[in-house]
Amino acid sequence: xxxxxxxxxxxxxxxxxxxxxxxxxxxxxxxxxxxxxxxxxxxxxxxxxxxxxxxxxxxxxxxxxxxxxxxxxxxxxxxxxxxxxxxxxxxxxxxxxxxxxxxxxxxxxxxxxxxxxxxxxxxxxxxxxxxxxxxxxxxxxxxxxxxxxxxxxxxxxxxxxxxxxxxxxxxxxxxxxxxxxxxxxxxxx
Amino acid sequence: xxxxxxxxxxxxxxxxxxxxxxxxxxxxxxxxxxxxxxxxxxxxxxxxxxxxxxxxxxxxxxxxxxxxxxxxxxxxxxxxxxxxxxxxxxxxxxxxxxxxxxxxxxxxxxxxxxxxxxxxxxxxxxxxxxxxxxxxxxxxxxxxxxxxxxxxxxxxxxxxxxxx
Numbered sequence: 001x002x003x004x005x006x007x008x009x010x011x012x013x014x015x016x017x018x019x020x021x022x023x024x025x026x027x028x029x030x031x032x033x034x035x036x037x038x039x040x041x042x043x044x045x046x047x048x049x050x051x052x053x054x055x056x057x058x059x060x061x062x063x064x065x066x067x068x069x070x071x072x073x074x075x076x077x078x079x080x081x082x083x084x085x086x087x088x089x090x091x092x093x094x095x096x097x098x099x100x101x102x103x104x105x106x107x108x109x110x111x112x113x114x115x116x117x118x119x120x121x122x123x124x125x126x127x128x129x130x131x132x133x134x135x136x137x138x139x140x141x142x143x144x145x146x147x148x149x150x151x152x153x154x155x156x157x158x159x160x161x162x163x164x165x166x167x168x169x170x171x172x173x174x175x176x177x178x179x180x181x182x183x184x185x186x187x188x189x
Numbered sequence: 190x191x192x193x194x195x196x197x198x199x200x201x202x203x204x205x206x207x208x209x210x211x212x213x214x215x216x217x218x219x220x221x222x223x224x225x226x227x228x229x230x231x232x233x234x235x236x237x238x239x240x241x242x243x244x245x246x247x248x249x250x251x252x253x254x255x256x257x258x259x260x261x262x263x264x265x266x267x268x269x270x271x272x273x274x275x276x277x278x279x280x281x282x283x284x285x286x287x288x289x290x291x292x293x294x295x296x297x298x299x300x301x302x303x304x305x306x307x308x309x310x311x312x313x314x315x316x317x318x319x320x321x322x323x324x325x326x327x328x329x330x331x332x333x334x335x336x337x338x339x340x341x342x343x344x345x346x347x348x349x350x351x352x353x
Contacts, residue, residue, distance in 0.1 A: 022345070026345060026347075030344040030345070033343075033344050034340060036226070036227065037226065037227070037230040037234065037336075040231070041226070041227050041228075041229075041231030041234055042231055042235060044231040045231035045232045045234065045252075045258075048231075048255050048258050049235075049255060052255065052258070053251050053254055053255070060244075060246070061245075061247055062235075062244045064238075064243045064244040164227055165224055168220060168224050168227060169223075171223070172219045172220040173220060176213075176216045
């Protein structure tokens with residue numbers, strides 16, 4: 001608790017919380033939404049592509065989207081850190097926050113796995129070359145990065161969508177489920 | 190109908206009661222609103238980015254198939270958005286950020302109509318690696334800009350609320 005009280009008393013924490021400037025808390029919140037659209041939005045679109053666009057195996061040349069996803073993740077790590085500095089006790093004493101973090105870590109792991117899958121195998125330019133690549137990858141002794149096939153991708157895609165649903169829901173519910181807003185205020189209670 | 194009458198009518202409606210009378214309905218609707226945002230921005234964003242030259246190896250027509258999920262996301266956004274408005278109408282009607290959001294959404298609608306009217310046939314026929322026509326690129330750029338603007342004004346709603 002004393003750590004939270006100290007953090008809340010820092011100039012940065014106070015500025016984010018109480019500055020009347022739109023560049024403070026409002027803009028940081030906006031960045032968090034923008035980052036969400038990039039990492040969760042674009043990777044969900046890739047997941048939907050795997051699930052819904054026919055033509056096995058699904059290894060579309062979507063690699064160019066991943067740098068934008070990582071940009072979104074960076075924006076959200078930074079803006080999330082700033083929001084945490086503003087109200088450390090609010091999030092860190094709330095179990096829902098940890099559920100959100102676990103969902104994000106798992107989702108990011110899947111995004112990274114998808115990126116490696118897309119990069120590790122030759123781009124599917126036609127169904128025949130794609131089928132050849134798939135049969136190679138299922139041979140005994142094939143490189144681990146190339147192991148697995150379309151069902152793997154579909155499972156990963158569904159898991160990713162589910163994890164983003166959990167992450168956005170728990171993230172939104174943080175505003176409603178905290179028991180402490182400010183540790184320095186709770187001390188007086 | 191005057192603005193005051195409209196506000197009173199909305200407050201008396203069942204969606205207003207749904208979001209105001211139950212503790213968790215507003216937070217759940219907000220969560221759904223954000224998941225709708227993920228679906229819509231993701232699918233529309235990927236399509237626009239392809240037209241602008243990102244992930245050019247994919248046929249735009251294949252990415253266009255994802256837009257039905259974007260439409261599903263849009264339905265979630267509109268339904269929950271209307272719930273919020275019915276739940277606290279004056280918080281939106283007298284809110285500068287809301288006005289800007291409605292303007293940006295209207296411009297988005299016009300841009301979508303222009304795209305389907307003028308460019309969709311050409312874009313649909315593009316193969317892997319093909320460049321989109323310049324007009325389609327401009328529309329994709331406008332679409333992405335408006336998407337970012339709608340999110341900005343939506344997020345700013347809280348900070349431009351009129352006093353209770």
